[in-house]
Amino acid sequence: MFNQKRLKFTFLSFFILLVFILFDIFQLQTSEFLSSSEIIDQQNLDKFYITAPRGEIFDVNGEKLAESKLEPYLFLNMRKITSQNSSEYRQIIQYNFPELTNLEINEIFESKEILKLVTNLYSVEYEIRNNILNNFDAFLIIDLPVRSYIKNELFAHTIGYIGLPNQEDYEEFKNSLGNNQVGKNGLERYYEDYLSGIPGELIFLGSDIIDSKQPIPGGDLFLSMDSSTQYVTKESLQQGIDLANKSFESINEIKRGASVVLDIETGNIVSMVSLPDFNPNKFVSGISDFEYKQLDRDQAFNNFAIQGLYPPGSVFKVVAYWLALSENIFPEGLSNRDSKVDCVGSLSFGFVDGSKQVYNDWKLEGHGKVDLTDAIKQSCNVYFWDIALNIWRNFGNTEGESILQEYSKELGFSKKTNIDLPFEKVGIIPDRDLFEEWKISRPGLVRDEGWLGGDLMNLIIGQGAITTTPLQVANAYRTLLTGENLSPTLNVNAEKIINNKINVSDEFISFLLNDLNTVTNEGGTAYVSFSILGNKANDIGGKTGTAQNAGDKNNTSWFVGVDSVSDPKYIIATVVDEGGSGSAVAAPVSRRIIQHLRKYELTPVKFGEITE
């Protein structure tokens, strides 16, 4: 039978116990409050952080690009070193690790840290390790991760590198303090919080370890990049740069360039190369000051694909192409894409004040009768100047005069593409407001009259104050072919962000592809560079660009290609800084990358035709 009385008795005893406990807590929290606070203040528990292994990085085929291997390191517990045993420990270190200099050993014994790193035990025999550990209790072995970049230079700019955190890094990344390393650039920085892992802890009370927490490794990163395409891209770009050096008498040595391959459907980056590059492994083992300065002088740390700002030249003409067809603005007197202007190699036009100005096309003898297709195919400046003049005459000095700029911005120019890489640059799309601003902030840069029709004519052919990054250009072409301006990504698991959508009809896209196709075929500016492909060039498209630079600088060589016009998969954008004509240098570089993408036989980069 259930005994209610005994239950009552049980609960009553529970209650008495509870009162007793509450009384003890009360006493602890009132009368002992002050003395405890004092003890807590004096208690010096120290934490020693153990670096967590960073997440590893893989390419699209699962090939490892960056890894973190654990290697054993010998530490000395400085709190267990006394004046009596210090000479004994010194001898042991000298005897077992003869590679350490006296200076380094002195430094160890003068250290104020709790645990002082002695040496890497990776190549030290197991018996020695064991012997040291068992007989001398101030020694301690901790496994620490060592980062290595398996492909060396190949992914230097995209993966980036790690280094010791500075003050700003400490504030931005909460794990960097304990990890003693932080992503300095590239994906290593962009995904720092994800890759870093959480450092482990050793808690010291005096000289004893009273508790420990294991480090938690960071997450792995899977990229959309393809190692073989990356390799071919780099090789081709290097060949293009060497070729340009051989072919032109440039004042400066030509060494900079960038090339990007963008997947049209997904916006994934397949390859991204910037030259010159560097070996990120040098940062792991410590780079010499001399070497660093030399690389820095060559701008090797810049990822020109997202940080190089170049006038785009004729590759920018697709913006006006899109504008012309969307707004039905053609050269004055023309009503559709098939009507022609007569290009005589120059354009002269009058201003309101009566003065006349003459603009010369790159082809002084002229292109003859050209329609919109021919204007792209032969890169005829006069046709596009006529469009600019038409805009200027209709909308000049009104709200509508910035229509070209608005179309540019829809395609992502002068904005970040928001690729998952840090330190991206935005470039410039000039307009009246910007020139007014510059009059104040950068006097002497622009003339007193401010924004004029001539500036618009410059802009429409990608010249003048305009600057863009190679990735922006690639992404703009992608936007025109898909209708959505998507942020390109390297991490396959990154969220796809649509920046904006544009209105392009299927008809427009097929027109554009067709017209880009004429560029690489007979009569087009890139024909010579692609003729080596024979019939296969029939399916390829692109646009050349040769942008003039101020001063003595050689022209910037551009080519934006589409691997196939019947089934477009990739956009390839290539820039060779001071590389001269786009059709001569950047076009054959892109051609070789397309050969790889389409699995054709690779042929060396060969000098093309000098056009614009």
Next chain:
Amino acid sequence: MINRKITILGPEGTNLYILLQFLLFSVISWFTLFSSIGSIEFETTNILSRQIVFSLIGLSVFFLTTYLSIENLYNLINPLFILSISVLSGLLFTTPILGVRRWYDLEPIGIPIFIQPSEFSKIILVLFIAKILSQNSYKLIFIMGVLINLLLIFIQPDLGTTVLLLLVTFFMFFISDIKLRSTVLGLLIFFLLFFILLEMNFIGDYQISRITDFFSGDDFSQNQSRLSISSGGLFGTYFTNLQVTEVFVPVQTTDFIFSLFLRNFGFLGGFLLLSLWVLFFFRVNRIIKLTQIEFEKYLLSGLLILLGVQIFINLLTILGFIPLTGIPFPLLSLGGSSIFSTAIIFGLINRVFIENNIVV
């Protein structure tokens, strides 16, 4: 038995008081854990987001348990007990984690948690004893069953849970009409067994060191725990002081969470939280008096005793009165198994309530 209408919240709803109590304790746990890590990110490594997920699963466990009628439960007890014994025996064949065989690691099948079967077997033991007592049949085989259960937990080894279950068994037999003498005798026999096993080196070194450390008075974590409690003062540090000196207490989020709670919310917070538990005991005790069914009386008393003894062992540990045991504070400590088992206890109590038509 009346046919009950099934609703989303269980048959004929749920007792609001029990549900509220469960939710309140969960939320208090979240706040306490938040103070320990200071941030929440939805990752499996973040203890707070883990706990929130555990609490939410716990809530559904609570509702699911409510669907089981007491009659069905009663018939299920013997199979459940056999299952419990088998699962506990299965542990003997696992690889030890931290030197003990106490958990099943679910990582290999893709769930990043450890299951601690003894958390659930203790409820089943209470059910089993409640059944023995209500049948008033003290067959030897039943008593042997109870002893085997205790022994399986003892050899994991899990001294804390063994002592917990020993006390629960003792109190449950005590509240039946069984002669007081035999209950006390049973307890004595078990303690004798304990010291024999101790002599035979059956108990791990670390457990001995826990006990000897305790009597030499230098257990580091308990000293730190007392310091931590003390630093809370009357009103705690949660709302007043943002920049406090850290007091380091090992396993502060699991076994020592109440010391963290007392540090954050002070004596006032501790008093309120414990009062909530007293209120809970009063409320359930009223139903024990009200119900006419012997089994329900034993069940409710058994579950209350289980909760009560757990809380006391935990409190006495963090205050340093008894050696380290590893018994979590119900619903406050971090850990899935503990939350789920407490959710089952609440669900069972809830079922008895609604079968007696008490829904508020």
